[in-house]
Amino acid sequence: MDATRTAYRTCPLCEAVCGLELTVTGDRITAARGDRDHVLSAGFICPKGATFGQLVHDPDRLRRPLLRGADGEHHEVTWDEAFAAVEAGLTGVVTRHGRDAVAVYLGNPNVHTMAGPLYGGPLVKAVGSRNVFSASTVDQMPKHVSCGYLYGNPDAIPVPDVDRTDLIVLIGANPLESNGSLCTAPDFPGRLAAVQARGGRIVVIDPRRTRTAAIADEHVFIRPGGDALLLFGLVHTLFDEQLVALDHLDGHVRGVDAVAVLAKDFTPEQVGAACGVPAADIRRLARELAAAPAAAVYGRIGTCAVEFGTLTSWLVDVVNVLTGNLDRPGGVMFPLAPHARPAAAPGGKGFRVGRWTSRVRGLPEVKGELPVATLADEITTPGDGQVRALVTVAGNPVLSTPNSGRLDEALTGLEFMVSVDPYLNETTRHADVILPPTDPARVGHYDFAFLTLVVHNMAAYSPPVLPKDPGGMDESDILARLTLIAAGQRFEDVAVGHELLLTQVLQRAATDPDSPVAGRTAADLRALVDGDGPAERLLDARLRLGAYGDGFGADPDGLTLRKLLDHPHGLDLGPLRPRIPEVLRTPSGQVELCAEPVAADVARLRAALDRPSDGLVLVGRRHLRSNNSWMHNVPALMKGRDRCTLQVHPSDAAALHLADGGRATVASRVGTLTVAVEITDTVMPGVVSLPHGWGHDAPGTRTTVAAARPGVNSNILTDDRAIDPLSGNSVLNGIPVTVVPTT
């Protein structure tokens, strides 16, 4: 009889970073529930977290590398054989075609592991190609770009201080299904209920009456893509009615007058007609935002993956600034993550894009990467610098990127492809080599990404829950080996590679005059570093050098890895605190409210004011029991009715002769698919909705449960030509489509 024990671990499945309490019997996780003692989640979990054990023990999960044989099938090989094949494949392409011939795609779960943030950067650097892509350009890149211009740092993203706000306006966000994004707030539903319980209000702006809209005090339907217009209408009203009040931000903001000039053209009446929101509602919302003691406007996917993504993301912050709600308790604030270190003084180099451009479409580099919407162009267009090899890490672009039918086809033309991924799925089936990282129960966890986006400062580290799989490999080790291969070194020297990375971190700190360890030697610091594995040692170093750190002894009460190990339910680091001006990295050291590249895009928006808005458009949606494309293999999450349906408003269904439960053929500029119809008045007239991440019927995959109910891939319809010009982000919402009954 195996002994049963309890273990605690942060859930790695979404941005809420809930604490899980796991029951472990032998080497199996037999139950997962919410950790009631967790400092932020306090017992909350969602259905996905509850299936953590099923996910870990999924029989389809790969545990040994696969190599595609001459028969086209994937076969298990040893790790050495797999890395040797990668070495031959990648080195061959680089030798024949140069470094730009190797593309890298980093997918979403990279921000949910320790390996991704620690080893992804070095890998990309070692590959040395301009063809770097990630899920960021089908997601939040517009927010990075707008914050880059506003604050000089694309990673300085303010989050709604939901626990102290009096009014929260959620635009294109559905945290009751998504659990929150660019806003780490475990138990988002409970936090929203608390806003109302203390007399505050919730407003939701969404073309669908979502579960979040259903609990809101007010839901405003908006025509997809219309949010920049609505927000400019708010800005116009704030100026028009003399409601602008910078308050504590006075003296820290430049460009207010320039914004006022731009807003002149966007009267509530004009924008209202174009975005479908009555002018009176726009004026009222502006007054409410100005009058609330503290208010937070928060936008997510519906403000990013849209035609005016950067403008919309920028205007969200403009409204927060003009109402004095930026950097104010109860407004939107900048978290301070434990591994980060505030600068000694405001000011910096600022933000710029376009250090290089993509070969085929000439799209500018942003944050070191190119828009994934042009990956297929780079693979299929002959010429110097054509992409011939692809490295994917934790990504499924065949389901998650626009015009994915074209990408799926393009991948068959590569000379070599390697995927770091635990599943043989729609994307990795094209790989010559699949390197599966060990499951999340056997590695440590710390949220480098989400602790910079948390609504209450916090730190947590979870040690591995289950013993190491002797035949498996940690993702840090896999990525370090790939980095060595890309750098032309021996992958066998992985320990040396890990050590080099750690030394670099220590060296940088020791030579930084503002660091708490300035003047000490890297060797001296190295002797003090704690941690069982390479990722843990890097974490210990970063924590000790970070905002709350012990500075390697300078502050004996400060944070260390050891201290986090002593706090299995997380460490509360207090409510968010004001960070202006210290957080500002613009050359002026001020908030640049009207940066030139952003202002220049307003003409494009103005043109949209007069555009006819007839015809059906497609938007996406998320469901609590899904997670992008990769959790449809968990049986407990797949129970119940078909979720991959086309939602259509009753009036549209009548006009189009669609029957509930019948099938419809949906066509866009780039693709056509057939899907079951669900008639519902939760979508507004003129809008149809289809979730993404489905379409699990490709041959050569190994996801048995998902394949039994495959659904259709909505990105067959989204258009790779439609991007937000400032960020390169794909437009995944507001896609013109035609819908007819399938005959």
Ligand SMILES: Nc1nc2c(c(=O)[nH]1)N[C@H]1C(S)=C(S)[C@@H](COP(=O)(O)OP(=O)(O)OC[C@H]3O[C@@H](n4cnc5c(=O)[nH]c(N)nc54)[C@H](O)[C@@H]3O)O[C@H]1N2
């Ligand atoms: N139409 C439409 N398309 C969308 C969206 C939308 O709203 N509408 N949303 C977009 C958004 S926001 C995102 S973030 C993208 C996501 O785009 P991707 O990141 O490309 O896709 P995912 O479905 O998240 O795929 C994650 C992959 O990582 C693997 N994986 C899981 N855990 C691990 C791990 O620990 N290590 C490694 N190495 N691999 C792991 C999974 O098996 C899977 O293959 O999709 C985008 N696509």
Ligand SMILES: Nc1nc2c(c(=O)[nH]1)N[C@H]1C(S)=C(S)[C@@H](COP(=O)(O)OP(=O)(O)OC[C@H]3O[C@@H](n4cnc5c(=O)[nH]c(N)nc54)[C@H](O)[C@@H]3O)O[C@H]1N2
């Ligand atoms: N259960 C679950 N949770 C998830 C994920 C998942 O797939 N499933 N994915 C995770 C990821 S990678 C991310 S990025 C986050 C996303 O987190 P959210 O953005 O909160 O999630 P969505 O459900 O995509 O919400 C976007 C909303 O925007 C609306 N929308 C579409 N177009 C427009 C528009 O033009 N204007 C406005 N105002 N609204 C519009 C949609 O109807 C939808 O309700 O969720 C994360 N959490």
Ligand code: SF4
């Ligand atoms: S809300 Fe997110 S972090 Fe919390 S249990 Fe669910 S999937 Fe995990």
Ligand SMILES: [Mo]
């Ligand atoms: Mo995402």
